[in-house]
Amino acid sequence: MRKVVGLVAFLLMLVLTLSPAYAQPSYNFIQKAFSKRITSMAALPDNKAVLCFGDGTCSLMDSSGNTLANRLINPDKEIFYIKYVPPSRILVGVDRSGNIYLLNSSTLNIIDAFLARKNDEESFLMASLSSDGRYLAVSSRYYVTVSGKRYPETRLVVFDTQSKSRIFERDLDTSNDILVDVFSLDFWGSYLIAETIDTKCELCQLTDNKIEVYRIDGQNVKKVASFQSGLTLKSVVGNFLVAQRVQQNSTGNYLTYVFNLPDLNIKVKRMLDKIQSFIPFTNDTFLAIFSDGTLRRCNLNLECNNLVSVPLGRVAVASDGSSIAIFKIDEVEIYSYNGGLSRTAYYQVSWDIAPSPPKTAVASRGGFYSIYGDNMLVSALQLTTIKLRLIVVDDQGRPVPGAVVEIISSGGTSQSLITNNNGPIIFEVPPGTYNINVKKEAFRLNLLRRASQATPRSC
Structure with missing residues (x-):
């Protein structure tokens, strides 16, 4: 079984450091x-x-x-x-x-x-x-x-x-x-x-x-x-x-x-x-x-x-x-x-x-x-919407396919996508704050308590 610690740590880093390159103007x-x-x-x-x-x-x-x-x-x-x-x-x-x-x-x-x-x-x-x-x-x-x-x-x-x-x-x-x-x-x-x-x-x-x-x-x-x-x-x-x-x-x-x-x-x-x-x-x-x-x-x-x-x-x-x-x-x-x-x-x-x-x-x-x-x-x-790009990797930095990623807005609405072999997934969402859940078979369910700021930026 792959270590779940690496998955959680890397996800937290991604949540807090969304690159402006991934956000639409x-x-x-x-x-x-x-x-x-x-x-x-x-x-x-x-x-x-x-x-x-x-x-x-x-x-x-x-x-x-x-x-x-x-x-x-x-x-x-x-x-x-x-x-x-x-x-x-x-x-x-x-x-x-x-x-x-x-x-x-x-x-x-x-x-x-x-x-x-x-x-x-x-x-x-x-x-x-x-x-x-x-x-x-x-x-x-x-x-x-x-x-x-x-x-x-x-x-x-x-x-x-x-x-x-x-x-x-x-x-x-x-x-x-x-x-x-x-x-x-x-x-x-x-x-x-x-x-x-x-x-x-x-x-x-x-x-x-x-x-x-x-x-x-x-x-x-x-x-x-x-x-x-x-x-x-x-x-x-x-x-x-x-x-x-x-x-x-x-x-x-x-x-x-x-x-x-x-x-x-x-x-x-x-x-x-x-x-x-x-x-x-x-x-x-x-x-x-x-x-x-x-x-x-x-x-x-x-x-x-x-x-x-x-x-x-x-x-x-x-x-x-x-x-x-x-x-x-x-x-x-x-x-x-x-x-x-x-x-x-x-x-x-x-x-x-x-x-x-x-x-x-x-x-x-x-x-x-x-x-x-x-x-x-x-x-x-x-x-009215921006692109929020996320990637799921293991502790070796390898993409994790088949992971279910759910984002939940502050208003309670949610969206889910499943990662493919390449890893990245893209949500189109209104600017705002989102919580992220990730689930993958053979991994523990991880609820990330920190919020992701989906803030519009100019590229």
Whole structure:
């Protein structure tokens, strides 16, 4: 009888040291240029994306860059904001002229559309949609006339897309709570987070801007918290809001806050280096690009550690909570994070014209997307299966034919294969963690207690 000790020892070594040569590339990269200007983008499940263009059309793209549907939504009315709503599987789009569209995410057919702009409003400037798709917050441009001269003003509006009605507005004429300008809009559950100012003094933005939280309940909108922060850069992280003041202090650092939501009570405040952009990561951590060109991972105590250097002003970063995609002018790098960065995929961006930097990047379930310049899309879409290669040998290193190898996923599903005279067997499985059982006549049954990480890698 052959020694079972040799079999177990070698299998353990293989389980822990899967060679990258045996793993398929984890991402399929697509680069596609368009003849018209991209105005907005939304990532969908199943590695699909919707792009809207300056001529009022929108296109549904698959994981190979093919166009599945193309629709003229409204001639020459560019949709500057579009978002996918998972519960209802619809898309909500907004154009500059104040039209709101509900689109079928599979066909891009218009389910409903209505003009949300008032007669005195000229255009919509920015928009944000609640996660359930019911409430849409926008800032609109309207004009007031004084002594025969027209002056531009800003109005904050909340719409209920179900009833197609305005349920809240605030502007220069709102009694006891005037509004002059809106700088950002975000949703946290049923709460709207807005940064506003109530004075015409432009220099006062650095000190007088306020972060405000509004609770939306049915048709009622009520301000529940306000904090005079000055002009800030901010991001929602789990149940908190992280914000950094744009104004530098006397020591050359920047005051950075972590607020509890929704009451805006300060959890932590610290002086940090200047942050160029925030990227949500997990419910208790975030990524930030700092002015020294480092991408750092920070916790909610504002303790940060360096991850990698990035080119300032020429990079867009997105994360799905476990992987980080870094889009640069000439390349794309994707890293997995497990206490440190490990590069899992790489792509060289090619240019037939003058290169343009990436403007924005988004993560979806199964991939990443970035818009370069005005008309280039680069996507990195994760493969749904990889190849896991195993070999069974005895203590002399000889292949063992006829061994039954079973792999069991963390979810409990299993697959089995029998080795041939050459030894290697290949499973096609989703990336994940697997336990391995091996059985062979004249050998003891061996349950390997350690788990095999089936992690996608680039070859």
